[in-house]
Amino acid sequence: MAKFDLDLFVIGGGSGGVRAGRLAASLGKRVAIAEEYRFGGTCVIRGCVPKKLFVYASQFPEHFEDAAGYGWTVGQTRFDWPTLIANKDREIARLEGLYRKGLENAGARIIEGRAVLLDRHTVRVGDETLTAENILIATGGRPNPHEALPGHEHCIFSNEAFDLKELPRSIAIGGGGYIAVEFANIFHGLRIETTLVYRGKEILSRFDGDLRRGLHEAMEAKGIRILCHEVFEKVEKRPDGRLDAHLLSGGVETFDQIMLAIGRNPNTQDLGLEAAGVETGIRGEILVDDYSRTNVENIWAIGDVTDRVQLTPVAIHEAMCFIETVFKGNPTRVDHQDIATAVFSQPEIGTVGLSEEEAARRFGELEIFRASFRPMRHTLAGRQDKMMMKLVVDAASRRVLGAHVLGPDAGEMAQLLGIAVKARLTKDDFDRTMAIHPTAAEELVTMYQPTYRVRNGERV
Numbered sequence: 001m002a003k004f005d006l007d008l009f010v011i012g013g014g015s016g017g018v019r020a021g022r023l024a025a026s027l028g029k030r031v032a033i034a035e036e037y038r039f040g041g042t043c044v045i046r047g048c049v050p051k052k053l054f055v056y057a058s059q060f061p062e063h064f065e066d067a068a069g070y071g072w073t074v075g076q077t078r079f080d081w082p083t084l085i086a087n088k089d090r091e092i093a094r095l096e097g098l099y100r101k102g103l104e105n106a107g108a109r110i111i112e113g114r115a116v117l118l119d120r121h122t123v124r125v126g127d128e129t130l131t132a133e134n135i136l137i138a139t140g141g142r143p144n145p146h147e148a149l150p151g152h153e154h155c156i157f158s159n160e161a162f163d164l165k166e167l168p169r170s171i172a173i174g175g176g177g178y179i180a181v182e183f184a185n186i187f188h189g190l191r192i193e194t195t196l197v198y199r200g201k202e203i204l205s206r207f208d209g210d211l212r213r214g215l216h217e218a219m220e221a222k223g224i225r226i227l228c229h230e231v232f233e234k235v236e237k238r239p240d241g242r243l244d245a246h247l248l249s250g251g252v253e254t255f256d257q258i259m260l261a262i263g264r265n266p267n268t269q270d271l272g273l274e275a276a277g278v279e280t281g282i283r284g285e286i287l288v289d290d291y292s293r294t295n296v297e298n299i300w301a302i303g304d305v306t307d308r309v310q311l312t313p314v315a316i317h318e319a320m321c322f323i324e325t326v327f328k329g330n331p332t333r334v335d336h337q338d339i340a341t342a343v344f345s346q347p348e349i350g351t352v353g354l355s356e357e358e359a360a361r362r363f364g365e366l367e368i369f370r371a372s373f374r375p376m377r378h379t380l381a382g383r384q385d386k387m388m389m390k391l392v393v394d395a396a397s398r399r400v401l402g403a404h405v406l407g408p409d410a411g412e413m414a415q416l417l418g419i420a421v422k423a424r425l426t427k428d429d430f431d432r433t434m435a436i437h438p439t440a441a442e443e444l445v446t447m448y449q450p451t452y453r454v455r456n457g458e459r460v
């Protein structure tokens with residue numbers, strides 16, 4: 001008789017947990033996976049997927065405007081938020097069904113409920129107790145509630161933004177990262193008066209400076225108000241239900257709604273980690289090694305709960321490395337180098353590798369190739385928005401260290417640029433690549449002369 005009920009117990013049915021559970025089950029392993037809310041996790045239920053659908057929805061007003069230059073007359077338009085919500089809900093229900101079916105077809109047992117570790121091999125869900133040789137924790141994260149802010153309970157977070165009963169007329173968003181920037185553009189596109197309140201000098205702190213400035217200018221040109229070096233000090237609810245935001249600079253401004261997007265915390269509370277002896281870090285994240293193994297030999301953790309890189313494809317990659325390591329006898333380190341990423345702002349950001357600033361800190365001399373131009377599709381539309389492309393090249397080795405795009409379809413481009421940067425291709429490889437004309441992306445292979453050089457951190 002087997003020593004344990006299961007070969008693998010997965011806690012958390014998000015992108016990482018589902019992938020690991022499905023793959024392990026398809027290898028013939030005895031797998032159970034517990035989820036307390038809905039299968040699909042943040043990405044499918046209240047993250048990437050509904051967000052992208054909202055981005056599409058918010059882009060239509062610009063499409064309607066642009067149509068005139070191409071000869072179209074668009075009749076009266078009207079936006080219906082409940083229709084968008086209902087259609088979005090239908091789509092995520094469909095995706096959730098696919099996640100469940102994938103697990104079932106692979107032979108994994110689905111358990112609905114909150115799992116708690118009783119010891120390093122035992123998990124309890126509801127009335128049931130199961131033992132497993134290996135346990136994988138993939139419980140994800142949740143918005144930072146910003147409890148230090150007086151009145152934070154009046155604010156909404158990304159979770160609520162996906163299911164608002166009705167759209168506000170005005171909103172202020174606190175934060176300057178992915179979520180704050182993406183939602184600022186969504187709300188603005190849906191014709192809501194939008195203000196972004198960011199504590200630092202410039203939004204998107206870890207991105208290339210040209211992308212940050214370029215996006216800031218483009219957002220302001222559209223009519224999004226961006227307050228940098230600014231924070232909420234207090235939020236108060238008025239008798240009419242609106243919210244007064246007291247700002248660090250001294251002013252008080254009134255908004256229909258305030259959304260906070262100041263990072264996400266790992267979901268490690270009340271999981272029984274102490275009972276199992278699993279160590280966590282300062283933010284509550286589960287500490288793991290390069291293979292996603294915790295300090296307890298048979299307990300592993302992947303995805304946002306480890307607070308390494310909070311991105312869905314990273315969680316999935318970590319799941320696949322876990323399967324190789326634990327069930328295929330092929331110990332595989334997780335590779336977090338050169339992760340291509342997109343911010344679905346409007347205009348979009350697509351980026352991979354080092355920013356100019358980061359590269360300047362690490363390399364002696366850089367060649368920077370940068371182009372800024374009006375994409376063809378904007379010409380007849382009469383739209384003035386510029387597109388920006390930038391390659392950061394190590395002058396000594398000619399290796400392309402970073403590739404950055406601001407403009408339509410930047411995320412799609414970054415996916416492919418990611419292969420080039422990952423493969424450590426050189427600028428000469430880019431130069432030898434034939435352009436596709438007419439595209440915007442052709443600019444990436446036709447920037448032959450450096451725009452400027454960076455030596456010892458200085459532009460020359």
Ligand code: NDP
Pocket residue numbers: 174175176177178179180182198199200204205206231261262263264309310311341342343344
């Ligand atoms: P981010 O880490 O991207 O941004 C957090 C923002 O909040 C930063 O601007 C940060 O400022 C600011 N901030 C942090 N603490 C405070 C504070 N106490 N007071 C005021 N401002 C504060 O987190 P998000 O919440 O935007 O998103 C969470 C994660 O989800 C992201 O890291 C990303 O990995 C993922 N995500 C990815 C998306 C994508 O791939 N397109 C889309 C949405 C989310 P500062 O920069 O100065 O530290």
